[in-house]
Amino acid sequence: MIPPAAPSPASRVTRTPGPLVIDIEDVVKLYPMGAETIHALRGVSLKIRRNEYLAIMGPSGSGKSTLMNMLGCLDTPTTGRYEFNGRNVAAMDDDELADIRNREIGFVFQTFNLLPRSNALRNVELPLVYSGMAPEEREDRAREALEAVGLGNRMHHKPNELSGGQRQRVAIARALVNRPSIILADEPTGNLDSQTGTEIMALFNDLYERGNTIIVVTHEEDIARHARRIVRLRDGLLDRDEVQ
Amino acid sequence: MSTHRLLYEANESWRIAAAQIRAHKLRSLLTALGVIIGIVAVTLMGTAIRGMDISFENNLAMLGDDILYVQKWPWHNVEDWWNYANRPPIRPEDADSLNRVIASTPNSLLEVAVPVCARSATLKAGDAQVNGIYTFGTSGDYSRILAVDFREGRLFTGPEADAGRQVCVLGCDVADALFPGRPALDQTVLIQGQPFRVVGVLVRQGSFLGLFSFDNQVLMPLGAFKKYFGVHSTQAEVRVKVKDKTRLEEAKEELTGAMRRVRALLPGQRDNFTINEQQAFKEQLDPVKQGIALAGLFITGLALFVGAIGIMNITFVSVRERTREIGTRKALGARRKTILLQFLIESVSISLIGGVAGVLLTVSLCLGVRAALPSLPIELSPALIVIGLFVAVGTGIAAGFAPAWSASRLNPVEALRYE
Incomplete structure (x- = not known):
């Protein structure tokens, strides 16, 4: 395997971070597991600003998945404070969380998670369906997003007619389409060969430079190196938080 | 805004349901079979009772209603x-x-x-x-x-x-x-x-x-x-x-x-x-009619019940097969209502297919019998067809509700992690 070449510092543009998007403080997450209780997060505080490119790292069991679910508003903390754009996420019910995910967060999954029977355009449109956008407008926006990831000529292909890299691009277009506050990518290159992985990371870099806020969760040092800031977790606690 | 959203979501759900049925033709057909039998039973029974009514009215007319x-x-x-x-x-x-x-x-x-x-x-x-x-x-x-x-x-x-x-x-x-x-x-x-x-x-x-x-x-x-x-x-x-x-x-x-x-x-x-x-005859026939209707209702209910169990089962299977998809949809902003609606629409689609097939079967049966035995007063009323389709939709909703509800309640984190 050829390790992906780290971009030379000369080509790196680091944007000035904007206003606070995510503000979590002393977040604890407990999972009951039979008679035992798992302490997935033992008190994590983290601030993420607009225009940041952040990597969350940690070995398995470090609580990075739990933190990602929390940041993605898929889950709420057991105790602690979580504010997203100044709104208190910890107190939201299921449908309010769905609404935040729909409008503020763009998800990119390791396994792409595209709808197998829908073409690229329909897949990208889906978040807009849930936000109640009219069909014509929806299609325009989805085309725009697909063009932004370089798939303008693959709109009517179904996932099984696309390569892995193309599928992940569709998923990224889907994450972008609602113009979210953050893009949250969970091991986005985990199912791709290193060449394609590099291309996808280049796309993230490109998106970051065009003004998006990106959070990548990964256990690969090479992937994390693309980010401008790396947060490391260990045993449910923040271990290190370093700007590169 | 909210009604638009519901409409768009429903549209999307119909599309997905159609794709889902196309992808599992045999499974959907077998599932719809129970509903087909039920709807044929309900419409045939209705036609039989109506035929008796018509024939009886014709006969009474001979006696003179005045x-x-x-x-x-x-x-x-x-x-x-x-x-x-x-x-x-x-x-x-x-x-x-x-x-x-x-x-x-x-x-x-x-x-x-x-x-x-x-x-x-x-x-x-x-x-x-x-x-x-x-x-x-x-x-x-x-x-x-x-x-x-x-x-x-x-x-x-x-x-x-x-x-x-x-x-x-x-x-x-x-x-x-x-x-x-x-x-x-x-x-x-x-x-x-x-x-x-x-x-x-x-x-x-x-x-x-x-x-x-x-x-x-x-x-x-x-x-x-x-x-x-x-x-x-x-x-x-x-x-x-x-x-x-x-x-x-x-x-x-x-x-x-x-x-x-x-x-x-x-x-x-x-x-x-x-x-x-002549009214006296009518009163005498009423219990007979009621008996037939009751027996018909029982048979129909039984067939529809079996059909509903089939749909419920297949919808549970579908929810299980597509747990990851449900998780993805939730991550992308689908609310509980959205998921509930989606699976209800899928179960209703299958039972509606059964309903339409059942109604078509009954219509062709009636036409066939009428062609073979013109003296029988067989007449399939449009109201009965509408009732048949409504019954099919009702069956779909009743059968799909439990699986759709369980799908809507899935925890997105667990659903996304589901293998």
């Missing part, structure tokens, strides 16, 4: 037959008495009373002979209550009847049996050995509830009937036509009063006659 029958016996079964057996017989002359009472009553609801006597007779013409023919003696007024048309000729006139002329009107089966292939009009038939001239032949009417045929009868003037056959006490009756059939009950009361006057009954005495009307 005719009251003054008779010794009621048309329904009686437990205490001895109370009826001792009643005096109805006599043809009672009709004349009733007509006098009617004439003297201002604003009477009754139009005319007509005597009818009946017996079984043997008819001969040349070598042809028919036995056991219902032969009626009546007055010229019979034309005022007779609800049928003539194939040839006419009814005997009042003067003919009063004069006791030996003329007769034949039912079409009798005419065809005695005069095959040639007109019966003005021919002579021997009724119990007495010569009668044929003045008319009735058009075909069919049988009444399959009990007796109107085409197997012969009408003759009452005078001639009395002269040759005498009056059989139990067979005589008086038929009374009412002016306004919407006021049948009042007319019945008036007739009861009139008949009590004719019979000179004192206020404390019970009626010694019965006034029958």
